Amino acid sequence: MRTYRPGQIKPSEITNQDIWLKRRQLIKAGMAAGAGLLLGGASGLAAAVYAGPGKNQKIALLKESDYGAGMEPTRYKSITTYNNFYELGYGKRAPAENADALKTRPWSVKVSGECARPGVMDIEDIMKLDQEERIYRFRCVEAWSMVVPWVGIPLGSFLKRFEPGSKAKYVEFETLYDPERMPGQRREVIDWPYREGLRIDEAMHPLALLATGLYGEVLPGQNGAPLRLVVPWKYGFKSIKSIVSIRFTEEQPINTWNAIAGDEYGFFANVNPKVPHPRWSQRRHRVLGRGIFGSKEDTLLFNGYAEDVASLYSGMDLRKNF
Template identity: 55%
Template sequence: MLIKRPADIKSSEITDKELYLNRRRFIQGASLGAAGLAAGLLAPGLLGPAGMAWGATKLDNVAKGKFATDEPWTPLKDITSYNNFYEFGTDKGDPKRHSGSLKTRPWTVEVEGEVHKPRTFDIEELLKMPLEERVYRLRCVEAWSMVIPWIGFELSHLIKAVEPTANAKYIQFVTLLDPEQMPGQRREILDWPYVEGLRMDEAMNPLTIMGVGLYGEVMPNQNGAPIRLVVPWKYGFKSAKSIVKIRFVEQEPPTSWNLAAPNEYGFYSNVNPTVNHPRWSQASERRIGDFFRRKTLMFNGYEEQVASLYKGMDLKKLY
């Protein structure tokens, strides 16, 4: 197994994108040929080209963003084959396996509630927002982590466009509800649709982005296409995927995991190594690709940017 050295070479410099895409096409072609032979020996889905329809659409006019970590990027293959997106199943391979059925066009995001200018955005309009590449750490509540080069725009741009009223204290995010496209919703694992929320100041923080892509390309279905939230100092489940509705509200909105297990998942769910999950420790994490666990950082290493948001709050109670 690999033991990684700190990055002295940017991983983007190691493999040219055109090269690895070509390589991937070659491997796909080769594995299709081998699939017939291997089908009897290998677990189903291991070689399946399903979910690989993505790979062609590059995003243009993307600026280099702020706050980039210089840690090595998690390989694209791992980002797109290992994640939680319960709308497609509870196994971490399910999102890739089952998200081919998600239709991301046409797609609209409805903005409503405590705003002066409620309106429905077409996804094409949102893609014209000032896009930036943000290389963020992602820490899952299950104690694994990745480094992901997201592409997105600051949520604050969208917020300013709809002019929140003085009553707008929180924002709720709603994921698509459609069991036809999202087979995981056919079982009552969570109370669908998936809902998440942020306090207004958290939503306005420059770290908070609406993600529309990664690794230079449009968002793969399995990672929350076509548009998702990315809040890097909170556990991954706070970053709602495949969003269709954004609602400005006065009261703290309900959130899916909090509804499912209130003693385990709080509204804030900030990455915090000193507050353990009731059933497992949050003190350390395994970075995907690493052998050794590493210490989890307060606010996932974004203390400088966000600690002030929680001044005076007891984060042991408001976990």
């Protein structure tokens, strides 16, 4: 895995997000007008609020979460032009440049393993599970960070539909393998397909999210369309993209970067400034979108979500279980 470098995004390239920053006033105005307006779908209030970030389909019936309240979202163009998604290319800009190759319809997700109701669910049905989609503003940390206004479905509520059994100790995720739609897979850089895993209690935590969109629109290809994992208290490589398979397992599953370099990338991947990467410190990180090179901030334990998630790891040696 290459060492992360500062972003090369010029200030002149940043998309103006004035419409997004005024969203609270518009949402309040819409609520005052009554629920009937909200039910108008993308042609009504939702279209007025979320017109602007990009070219993707708007998501209607959004309800903003308290998670991340007070955090200023990273600009849309920064989020969508500075990405790690090897399946679509190996530079930070490559995923955006190659995103058109990723066709996300039709798309389905298979759920299997230690559960009473295994099955296959279409992406359109997944997006309809909650009539009120939720915006979550999460800070995602690697050697750089951003605050992303994700739209998605709580992972735990999705998984419960398949009735995991007592042997379901972990949840395994797998990315699409299709070199035609994912040109980066034509090179044997890793053992495709990409795989990730969570402990079942981590997966059921309300902060864990199956993201279907960002900035009020469906996910762009470079950000993991049409469905990706978001676990905001963990490092970014944990957030597997373009998911096609979810499996409940009794044994700890393989996760790709841990298999490639286990001394550098642990299974848990919890943000911890006291556990340095062998090739760089993790005490500080760059914030994407703040100037050409990004300003630096102190890295917080569990990415600032310690109050919410520290109990999951009570009694564990966080240096050993990194």
